[in-house]
Amino acid sequence: MSTATDTIESLVKQEYKYGFVTDVESESTPPGLSEETIRFISAKKNEPTWLTDWRIKAFRYWQTMKEPTWQFVKYPKIDFQAISYFSQPKPKGDAPKSLDEVDPKLLETYEKLGIPLRERGRLAGVAVDAIFDSVSVGTTYREELAKKGIIFCSFSEAVHNHPDLVKKYLGSVVPYTDNYYAALNSAVFTDGSFCYIPKGVRCPMELSTYFRINAAKSGQFERTLIVADDGASVSYLEGCTAPMRDENQLHAAVVELVALDNAEIKYSTVQNWYPGDENGVGGIYNFVTKRGICKGKNSRITWTQVETGSAITWKYPSCILLGDGSKGEFYSVAVVNNMQQADTGTKMIHIGKNTKSTIVSKGISAGRGQNSYRGLVEIRKSAANARNFSQCDSMLIGAKCGAHTFPYIEVKNTSSSVEHEASTSKIGEDQIFYCNQRGLETQDAVNMIVNGFCKEVFKELPMEFAVEAQKLLGVSLEGSVG
């Protein structure tokens, strides 16, 4: 008969399902970072001078910066000279003109991940941009989207085909001076997705980017830029996986969202990078800067994230609420198990009048995982009648994990209101016993309790993602009790 202490303490590692490596010849730069590396990347992508110059400026600025240490995570110092900054599957002849010319091994990789890119098997109602290491493999449904004037393509293509838009918005939300990893990304970013929804257009399908790190000793530095013009709306999904490797790999992405008058952007992430093994060997360092600006009046940006992977997750998807009456929302589930660490949350910067923000954060800690919520609600003087509601709940599974909350609130006017609720609960042995007594196994009980705990966030996810997120949560916590 199992005992409570056994159940909660026995930690068995669940195999990471996406840990395979695709055997494809790749072209990588040797490890190391210098102006030459950056010029090489820029030349490789045949970039215009203004972009090369921007990268170099970012790099020079980065060199003057210090690696931040204020976050509540521990890791050995990263050797930035040991990383390869560019890796792409070796092209067979010329660049593929359509998916038919893409290396079948790559297409297979995405099929294995459940993301079919071929016409036949495509996900209904979801357009996908697949990023393999440093480059975009292919984007589905683009012609159909183009009919509505929607641009959805890899970042590299956007630089060539829509330079004005890229030039106008690149770095406008996250300038390269913003932080250490944003500066690094600006210098070395290799690809990413670009999306523009024209005035008054509601994007008819979910847009999605699927990131895959494959090459060893490489980093992934991608950039995503989404612009929703006046009255436009779009729902965007992001998924990530990586092979199991003993070394830590760096993923330092930047995502910028711009919502103009009455526009809406919904950005959802299911992050499942390789988390390392139960002893904390290997895994992805996920150091990402995500920020959106509600530039226009009555615009709205919603971030929803389910963070189950990565050795370390360190990110704060944020909203700058500049337009009067604009809304920012952040819904997050962050799970740490084994030796994983997460320091995540959001910043809501209220500048416009009557702006509103909602923060719902659910942190789940199991194993020896450490989970921190860190959030800033800043209401400036100009933001009359601003409203914020924050709710941060933590759940602990077992006795060796930790949950931490670091809320920062700055209010500079008297007409605004800020509400903050926080709770910490331990998955009760009482709850598990109650479920057991009704015939449910402990693992099923834990999944049920945890899914219930996260319900408010899951209901914000698009349908297909919500189902995937629930399954993922089950896998992530498998063996955390039992």
Add this chain to the structure above:
Amino acid sequence: MSKQPILEINNLHAGVENKKILKGFSLTINAGEVHALMGLNGSGKSTLAAILAGREGYDVTEGSVKYFGKDLLELDPEERAREGVFLAFQYPVEIPGVNSTYFLKAALNEIRKHKGQSELDAIEFLALVKDKIKVLELNEDLLKRSVNEGFSGGEKKRAEIFQMAVLEPKLAILDETDSGLDIDALKIVSSGVNKLKRPDSAQLVITHYQRLLNYIIPDFVHVMADGRIVKSGGKELALELEANGYDGILKQL
């Protein structure tokens, strides 16, 4: 003709850490019977319920518990549940965010799977639920809410009896189901329990007060003190207890 014994507890000694709570508890319950177990607080009633359901943290040092002739204590709590042991909790826990109907459907299907029956789908399950709800005069809204979350004391107890109605246990243990109930709730809960009485199953009703037994008529009443049964009788024993109090009964011994 001898009846089929469902539960046979023989000379059970058990406790937590170094504290002995049950000291030679024996009781046999046959199919079709309703037993009431009464006693003062601290006499070991709830400990017995917990041990029968398989809650962790109790050490059994002596004695045996047989359920349909099998060693009950060998089974994990979920196996006991699937074999038909049901505990109506004294303090049912809240499980925020988990829909009551979803929870109960999962529970029922575990039991059905165990019996080799096919699992019910959502539609079949709802039909079953609608049926049982009528029997218990339960407010349907409770089923749309999360398990026990924000329920009043009475609602929680009614929900427990409702689960019992759906899961159809062979042995139902009601742990102080009457505590915290007003008289109307008490009547509803009791009438539910009475309606669920079947010839092939049994009920063990644990209570501190006699008043529950105004509504649930037991076949046997047992008085428990210091970890074992000190007196057994028919329903008249409960009335005697009402008249003379526990002191009166204990003094006679």
